[in-house]
Amino acid sequence: MSEIQITLPDGSVRNYPQGVTAHQVAQSISEGLARNIIAAKVNGVVVETGRPITEDANLVLLKWDDKEGKQTFWHSSAHLLAEALEALYPGVKFGIGPAIDSGFYYDIDLGEHKFSSEDFAKLEAKMLELAKQENAYIRKEVSKAEALEYFTQKGDEYKLELIQDLTDGEITFYEQGNFTDLCRGPHLPNTGFIKAVKLLNLAGAYWRGDEKNKQLTRIYGITFPKKSELDAHMLMLEEAKKRDHRLLGKELEIFAFDDDIGPGLPLWLPKGAAIIELLEGFAKKTEKDAGYMRVKSPHIAKESLYIKSGHLPYYKDSMFPPMELDGINYYLKAMNCPHHHKIFAATPKSYRDLPVRYAEYGTCYRYEQTGELFGLMRVRSLQMNDAHIYCTKAQFEAEFKAVNALYLKYFKVFGIDKYVMRFSKHDPKKLGQKYINSPELWKETEDMVRSVLVNANIPFIEVEDEAAFYGPKIDIQIYSAIGREFTLATNQVDFAQAERFDLYFINEKSEKERPLIIHRAPLSTHERFIGFLLEHYAGKFPLWLNPEQVIILPISEKYQEYSEKLLNVLKKHDIRALIDDRSEKTGKKIRDAELKRVPLMLIIGEKEQTDNTVTVRKQGGEDLGSMSVEAFVAYVNAEIENQLN
RNA sequence: GCCGUUGUAGCUCAGGGGUAGAGCACUUCCUUGGUAAGGAAGAGGCCAAGGGUUCAAAUCCCUUCAAUGGCUCCA
Numbered sequence: 001m002s003e004i005q006i007t008l009p010d011g012s013v014r015n016y017p018q019g020v021t022a023h024q025v026a027q028s029i030s031e032g033l034a035r036n037i038i039a040a041k042v043n044g045v046v047v048e049t050g051r052p053i054t055e056d057a058n059l060v061l062l063k064w065d066d067k068e069g070k071q072t073f074w075h076s077s078a079h080l081l082a083e084a085l086e087a088l089y090p091g092v093k094f095g096i097g098p099a100i101d102s103g104f105y106y107d108i109d110l111g112e113h114k115f116s117s118e119d120f121a122k123l124e125a126k127m128l129e130l131a132k133q134e135n136a137y138i139r140k141e142v143s144k145a146e147a148l149e150y151f152t153q154k155g156d157e158y159k160l161e162l163i164q165d166l167t168d169g170e171i172t173f174y175e176q177g178n179f180t181d182l183c184r185g186p187h188l189p190n191t192g193f194i195k196a197v198k199l200l201n202l203a204g205a206y207w208r209g210d211e212k213n214k215q216l217t218r219i220y221g222i223t224f225p226k227k228s229e230l231d232a233h234m235l236m237l238e239e240a241k242k243r244d245h246r247l248l249g250k251e252l253e254i255f256a257f258d259d260d261i262g263p264g265l266p267l268w269l270p271k272g273a274a275i276i277e278l279l280e281g282f283a284k285k286t287e288k289d290a291g292y293m294r295v296k297s298p299h300i301a302k303e304s305l306y307i308k309s310g311h312l313p314y315y316k317d318s319m320f321p322p323m324e325l326d327g328i329n330y331y332l333k334a335m336n337c338p339h340h341h342k343i344f345a346a347t348p349k350s351y352r353d354l355p356v357r358y359a360e361y362g363t364c365y366r367y368e369q370t371g372e373l374f375g376l377m378r379v380r381s382l383q384m385n386d387a388h389i390y391c392t393k394a395q396f397e398a399e400f401k402a403v404n405a406l407y408l409k410y411f412k413v414f415g416i417d418k419y420v421m422r423f424s425k426h427d428p429k430k431l432g433q434k435y436i437n438s439p440e441l442w443k444e445t446e447d448m449v450r451s452v453l454v455n456a457n458i459p460f461i462e463v464e465d466e467a468a469f470y471g472p473k474i475d476i477q478i479y480s481a482i483g484r485e486f487t488l489a490t491n492q493v494d495f496a497q498a499e500r501f502d503l504y505f506i507n508e509k510s511e512k513e514r515p516l517i518i519h520r521a522p523l524s525t526h527e528r529f530i531g532f533l534l535e536h537y538a539g540k541f542p543l544w545l546n547p548e549q550v551i552i553l554p555i556s557e558k559y560q561e562y563s564e565k566l567l568n569v570l571k572k573h574d575i576r577a578l579i580d581d582r583s584e585k586t587g588k589k590i591r592d593a594e595l596k597r598v599p600l601m602l603i604i605g606e607k608e609q610t611d612n613t614v615t616v617r618k619q620g621g622e623d624l625g626s627m628s629v630e631a632f633v634a635y636v637n638a639e640i641e642n643q644l645n
Numbered sequence: 646g647c648c649g650u651u652g653u654a655g656c657u658c659a660g661g662g663g664u665a666g667a668g669c670a671c672u673u674c675c676u677u678g679g680u681a682a683g684g685a686a687g688a689g690g691c692c693a694a695g696g697g698u699u700c701a702a703a704u705c706c707c708u709u710c711a712a713u714g715g716c717u718c719c720a
Contacts, residue, residue, distance in 0.1 A: 096720060105715095116649080162720050171720090182720050203715030204648020211716080215648055218715070246713095250656080259693080259711060369646055371716085556677040583676075584683085591681035605679055617680060 005056045019052040023189070026061050037061045038193065039072040039186050046072065048139060048186045064225050074099035076137060076188040077127075077197070077223040078106050083179035084126035085219075089113045094181070095158045095207055095216050102233075103222030107205050109158065110217055120199040123219075127197045134192030135177040139185055144168035147182060158207065158216075194223045196230035240482040245534035246375040252539050252597065254530070255376065264373040264380030266527060274547035274576075275533075276383070276526050280361055282413075282544075282644070283385055283523055290406060292359040292387055297339035299363060303329040308500055309338040310436075314469055320367045320380075336362035337494075337519060340388040341501040344515075349505035354515065355391035355399055361526075362386045376531030377486060385523035390503070390515040396493075399518055400452045403491050407476065407522045408458075413644060414533065419488070421458055422475040423449060424466035435469055436496040445493045445516075446472045470496035473519075480535040488532065492519040540597045540619065544640040550577035551598045553589045555605035557581075562609045566602065566629065573633045594619060600636070 003015045006025060016025060022040030026033045026049070040049050041060040046068050053059070062069035078097035085092050085108060095107030142150070144163065150173070151159040159182050163171065174183045176191055188194070199221040207213035224230045241247065249255045254272040261267060268276060284294070303322060306312040312319075315334055322329035333339065340358045349356065363383050372378055391399045411419065426435040426442050435442070449472050453460045460474070467473055473492035479485050494517035498504070504512040523529050533541070543549055550570060554563045563579050570577040580589045586603065593601050601617040607626070608614055614632050616624035627635070 094720095098719075100718065159720075166720075184720060201714050202649050205716045206647075209717065209719080211647065215716080217648075220715080257712085263711070370711095371646060373712095553680090555679055558677070583678095585676095585678050586680060587678090588682055589680090594681055601680085603679065607679090615679085621680075623680075 004053065006053070007056075007058045009058075009060050016053075018054055021050050021052055022047070022059060022061060023049040025059060033061065036063050038063060038066075038069040038188055041068060046186055048137070049189055051139075051186075071099045072186055073188060073193065073225070074104040074223065076191070077194055077221065078104040079137070079174065079176060079179065079181055079183070079187065080127050080130060080191055080194060080197075080223075081106050081123070081199075081219065081221055082108075082181060083130055083177055084123055086179055087130070088123065088126055089115070091155075093156045093158055096162070097181075100220075103200065103220060105205075105218050105220045107207070107216040107218045109214070115217065116202070124197045124199055127194075130177055131191045131194040131197070133177060134190045136190045137185075137187035138175045139187075140173045140175065142171050142173050144171055147171045147173070150180070151182070193225055196224040196227045198222050198230055198234070243482045243535050243538050244375075245377075245480075245531040248534045248539040249376065249531075251595075252534075254534065262380070263370060264368060264378070266376060266379055266381070271547040272530065275530055275541065275545060278545050278547075279523065279526065279529070283361070284359075286406070286409070287357075287359045287387065290357070290402065291355075292357040295340065295343050295358045295360050297333070297336060297343070297360060297362060299365075300330045300332055301339065303331060305338050305342070306331060309341070309497060310469065310500055311335060311338070318366050318368065320365050332365040333362070334364050334366050336360055336364065336384065336386045337388060337497065338501070340386075341497055341503060341517075344388075344390055344503055345501060349390075349515075351392060351505055351507045351513075354505055355389055355395050356515075357387060357389045359387035376527045376534075377484075379525075379527045382525040382527045384525045385521050385529075387520055389518040389520070390498075390505075391518070392505075392507075392513070393516060396448055396516050396518075397452055400449065400491070400493070401456055403518060403520045403522070404452065404456055404458060404474075406520075407489060407491070410522050414536070416478055416536070419476050419478045421453065421460035422466070422477060422487075423453060423460045423462045424468075424473050424475055425462060425464050426467040426472065427465035430465065434465075435467065436471075438495070441495045442472070445495055449474065449493060468492050468494070468519075470494045478532065480532055481538065482535055484535070486528070486532075488524045488528065489522045490519070491522075493517075494519055540599070542643050543599045543636065544643045546597070546599050547576060548578060548596065548598050549575055549636065550600045550602060551593045551596075552577060552579045552602045552604060553586060553593065554579065554581060555586050555603065557583065559604045559606075559609055563604050566604070566614065569629055570633070573637075575633065575636055590617065602632075 002018050004018050004020070005013050006016055006020070007013050022037065022042070023034055026037050037049050039046050039062045041062060042053055042057045044058070046062065062072065064070060064073060075098060078099065081104070082094055082097060085106070089110060091111055092113065093109040093111065095109070097106035098104065144166065147163045148160060151163065162182060172183060172185060173180050174185055174187055199219060201220050203218045203220065204215045205218040206215050222233065224233065252271065253269045254275065255266045255268050257263070257266060303312070311334070319334045320332045322331050340360070343358055344356060361383050363381065365381050368378055368380055373380070389399050389403070411417070425446050428439065431437045431439060471493040473490055475487045476489045477485055478488045498514040498517055504514055507513040552563045552566055554560055560581055563581070567577055567579055580593065582589070590601060597619060599619045603615040603617060611626070613626045613628055615626045616632060618624060
């Protein structure tokens with residue numbers, strides 16, 4: 001028998017007989033390893049550990065700690081769930097059951113059976129019972145005819161539909177215990193690897209993600225090779241819940257929703273409003289330094305504006321319905337762009353005026369579907385850190401680059417280090433429908449955007465068919481501390497609206513010329529950004545941004561007067577401070593200040609009053625000791641300076 | 646919008662066909678205490694809204710409203 005060469009990730013090369021399995025390779029290294037491998041990656045393809053390797057290969061043995069190991073583990077768990085479902089609810093039909101980032105789901109059609117989350121325990125028990133049987137996952141290659149025959153017999157129309165789309169000769173079944181499923185694999189060696197099972201929730205999901213199709217029942221679950229890992233995971237979920245911006249927003253009195261105001265319309269409480277003012281102050285200063293001019297626009301506009309801008313056909317469904325006045329329809333503004341274009345058009349422009357940069361914290365209203373609303377992250381009224389830059393083609397690269405630099409500066413200040421820039425391009429097939437029909441302009445602007453990104457050495461990914469209708473864009477995806485991913489900011493090129501609005505400047509040759517437009521919103525909307533920051537900071541806003549920077553804690557009423565004097569000094573230095581003058585013990589006051597996430601606490605007693613000092617405790621417990629009031633003010637200012645630069 | 650779950654005091658929640666409960670928060674009093682909860686008393690609710698069943702509904706049923714987990718991550 002001929003030998004093949006197996007190259008392991010560390011670069012070592014070993015010889016094995018042809019047809020060796022990953023399991024056997026692992027065994028040749030150690031028994032312990034062999035017991036723990038879940039799957040194997042052979043020349044980049046993930047397969048079962050028992051699949052024979054027929055040619056020279058790079059081999060990675062996948063364990064639970066590997067991403068693909070987990071995926072295989074959870075995908076196999078989905079099959080186990082299906083087996084348990086079939087045992088308990090005969091006749092159930094199956095859609096798809098993939099692994100996801102954390103766990104797996106299976107879409108099922110229960111037919112006549114009733115199922116609710118109360119039945120989870122029963123189902124979990126059945127899964128564990130089946131897991132204990134250590135049934136092997138057996139791979140079978142079947143012909144399309146056989147596959148169709150099997151599921152016709154079984155009466156599972158969903159699987160039949162899936163098989164229709166598959167190529168004969170590439171179809172495989174996997175069987176474990178009494179359950180057989182159409183599946184590409186790979187899978188665990190046997191069900192015994194699964195030691196802990198938790199079903200998480202129940203949801204409706206449209207067959208093939210299309211809302212015109214029948215809605216199936218989706219069961220989400222997660223499994224682990226050890227019970228202790230499940231416990232740790234559940235604890236982690238609990239912790240994540242405590243960092244949810246909706247919870248923190250209520251707890252810290254940042255924002256509120258009210259039935260009489262309406263869904264998706266947040267009310268900003270004093271502390272939330274203070275954060276907004278601080279963010280705006282910061283943004284306005286930064287923008288002023290970068291040469292932006294501030295403008296203001298009304299909240300409503302006539303229908304004709306949105307027809308001219310071209311927004312109406314694309315966005316009508318996500319705009320609030322119009323109100324009619326004297327036979328004319330008025331819309332609440334859903335975007336600031338057309339207003340800014342009108343401001344540009346209001347006065348004549350020379351090439352000497354360009355670039356023109358208009359900035360506004362514009363309030364917009366968008367009619368998001370009720371099911372899409374989500375805390376502060378998805379709302380119906382929003383205040384956007386918006387600006388539009390009108391420039392010549394020659395200026396474009398420098399302007400676009402400056403905008404990107406602004407993003408990076410902001411990310412540094414807010415400590416955002418986990419983000420992905422998505423360069424969203426058009427789809428040439430959809431020119432004239434989803435996108436403005438100007439192929440050469442698309443190419444030109446997309447090339448410009450790419451070259452800015454490449455030249456600035458910014459890592460990015462390119463995605464097709466996600467551009468705005470008027471031009472390519474860069475979306476910045478960020479991840480909150482509890483793993484939520486969303487688009488925070490956007491930086492867009494617009495070569496279409498200047499034409500629509502007949503915007504021009506007079507160039508050096510005394511001719512009319514169209515400007516290019518950049519749309520940008522680095523700080524997103526107040527709503528989404530503060531929602532993100534709440535989770536990012538776990539409610540502990542940094543000193544510069546905290547609505548309550550300092551709390552004075554007199555040890556007893558005897559030090560009230562000195563405390564008030566202190567408060568006045570701090571206020572004179574623009575430090576946001578308050579006194580806890582309740583008749584409570586110091587320990588209690590510290591606890592409450594900690595729960596309110598106040599960054600600095602001043603403990604005031606006999607000693608401080610006599611020496612004219614303050615004793616400083618930082619949030620979290622660090623003791624900065626005693627210092628003069630002047631020294632404390634200097635400390636606060638230095639900290640803020642440090643945080644903003 | 647669709648599927649599942651939930652809605653009781655400011656907050657977190659218990660209860661449950663026979664005129665409503667706890668802890669925290671709040672108010673008052675006692676206490677004047679040095680780094681994460683001192684003590685006592687008090688006040689506070691048409692049990693989301695509307696309709697139905699019943700001698701009787703916060704409780705059971707229906708509708709509505711709202712919140713919440715999903716509905717993209719392709720056998």
